[in-house]
Amino acid sequence: MKKIFFIGLRQGSNKIGRSGLFLLILAISLPFGAFAFQDMGNQEANYASYRGEVVDSETNRPLVFASLTVSGSNISTVTNTEGAFLLKVPSDIEGTSVEVSFLGYRSKTIPLSTLNAENNTIALDVLVTELPEVNVTVPKDAVTLVKETLRRKGENYLDDPSMMTAFYRETIKRRRRNVSLSEAVVSIYKTPYTSPRRDAVQMYKSRKSTDYSKLDTLVLKLQGGPFNALYVDVMKYPEYIFGEESIENYNFRFDRSTRINDRLIYVISFNQREDVLEPLYRGELYIDVEKKVLTSAIYSLNITDKELASRLFVRKKPWNARVYPEEVAYRVDYRERNGKWYYGYSNAVLEFKINWDKKLFNTVYNMTCEMAVTDWEKNADLSEPRFRDRLKSTMILSDEASGFSDPDFWGEYNIIEPEKSIESAIKKIQRQLKRQE
Numbered sequence: 001m002k003k004i005f006f007i008g009l010r011q012g013s014n015k016i017g018r019s020g021l022f023l024l025i026l027a028i029s030l031p032f033g034a035f036a037f038q039d040m041g042n043q044e045a046n047y048a049s050y051r052g053e054v055v056d057s058e059t060n061r062p063l064v065f066a067s068l069t070v071s072g073s074n075i076s077t078v079t080n081t082e083g084a085f086l087l088k089v090p091s092d093i094e095g096t097s098v099e100v101s102f103l104g105y106r107s108k109t110i111p112l113s114t115l116n117a118e119n120n121t122i123a124l125d126v127l128v129t130e131l132p133e134v135n136v137t138v139p140k141d142a143v144t145l146v147k148e149t150l151r152r153k154g155e156n157y158l159d160d161p162s163m164m165t166a167f168y169r170e171t172i173k174r175r176r177r178n179v180s181l182s183e184a185v186v187s188i189y190k191t192p193y194t195s196p197r198r199d200a201v202q203m204y205k206s207r208k209s210t211d212y213s214k215l216d217t218l219v220l221k222l223q224g225g226p227f228n229a230l231y232v233d234v235m236k237y238p239e240y241i242f243g244e245e246s247i248e249n250y251n252f253r254f255d256r257s258t259r260i261n262d263r264l265i266y267v268i269s270f271n272q273r274e275d276v277l278e279p280l281y282r283g284e285l286y287i288d289v290e291k292k293v294l295t296s297a298i299y300s301l302n303i304t305d306k307e308l309a310s311r312l313f314v315r316k317k318p319w320n321a322r323v324y325p326e327e328v329a330y331r332v333d334y335r336e337r338n339g340k341w342y343y344g345y346s347n348a349v350l351e352f353k354i355n356w357d358k359k360l361f362n363t364v365y366n367m368t369c370e371m372a373v374t375d376w377e378k379n380a381d382l383s384e385p386r387f388r389d390r391l392k393s394t395m396i397l398s399d400e401a402s403g404f405s406d407p408d409f410w411g412e413y414n415i416i417e418p419e420k421s422i423e424s425a426i427k428k429i430q431r432q433l434k435r436q437e
Contacts, residue, residue: 047412052120053083066102074376077414086417104258127259142252142268149292153235156293157193158342161379164188167415168226170369178425182208182397202385208401225397229371232332232346249276279309301328320357327351345372374414
């Protein structure tokens with residue numbers, strides 16, 4: 001009989017569990033290639049697609065998570081970890097341009113008419129950090145700047161209910177091999193940043209594949225789906241990391257400065273105080289010093305005590321298995337339009353090591369989820385999804401998704417371009433499906 005064990009985070013916890021990231025490990029074995037299909041209907045190609053990469057103009061180094069936004073619209077996408085992008089633009093606004101931006105680089109506006117369908121290379125120049133020409137009042141200590149930024153979210157971030165379209169992807173790797181892939185296009189009913197109401201999420205379209213033969217006797221499932229990425233929105237959900245009480249558990253300091261276009265960005269480093277024993281976070285906050293806007297946050301869990309960190313994640317496990325988190329890291333990026341900032345992209349990276357008694361080698365699993373907002377509009381009529389249509393924060397996408405399909409499955413929806421390893425896994429799945437026909 002196969003043993004079952006769960007790994008997860010308690011939603012109500014005041015510690016790391018408040019991050020919203022959930023894991024679930026079940027001992028269920030299914031044959032690879034047992035796919036389900038759902039006919040999503042034919043979509044006419046009433047859009048133009050542009051593929052390429054964004055790089056450093058001097059070193060040719062790929063720029064990871066660079067933003068591409070269609071001018072005069074809310075349509076956008078991001079580059080993947082290899083600097084590649086895929087941008088789909090509706091035909092009725094094709095005669096415009098795309099704005100490409102990356103932290104610390106000079107933004108570039110490119111007419112869409114100059115782009116090819118494939119193999120575009122967009123090179124950005126590094127911005128030299130200089131003192132601002134205008135007088136900017138900077139708090140004497142970093143924690144004051146962080147608190148003021150949190151207080152001013154009402155004037156700096158979206159203050160109207162919004163309907164966002166987002167692409168979400170989660171992967172599980174056993175060492176370096178992809179063994180599970182789930183993707184979805186979702187609608188996010190985003191409440192104002194000052195509202196205590198949580199955002200609602202509704203699934204529109206999804207697909208999945210899992211090679212269970214590579215998971216030994218275990219099946220790993222990431223619980224929480226898009227909420228794993230959505231709750232990394234620090235400005236909407238500050239209580240998950242910088243609550244009114246928990247913010248006092250950190251030391252903040254000014255690190256360095258950089259720029260977004262011509263705006264000066266201060267980098268604030270933070271780490272938990274030495275006298276705080278529970279696992280908290282360390283990382284960097286990127287704050288527009290003049291507007292007091294958080295533009296990005298990158299942080300990770302301090303795993304100084306593996307046993308304590310394990311107890312925060314492991315719910316139930318076999319007696320002969322020890323499970324430890326090796327890495328828990330998050331990132332969130334915000335975008336700006338018409339003077340208001342909003343959630344644009346986030347990811348979560350988790351690495352677990354499983355040690356079995358009387359086994360020579362351990363097993364390492366890497367789990368990644370990411371979500372990018374690809375379009376949004378004001379939710380003028382305050383519409384909400386029906387209760388039965390709302391995704392729950394305990395959902396498992398690999399159970400909800402309907403299956404893998406053809407390369408044009410996503411149609412006109414912008415997605416995060418697959419990395420080469422994921423693309424290879426997709427092609428392998430498609431070849432296997434063709435053999436089964």
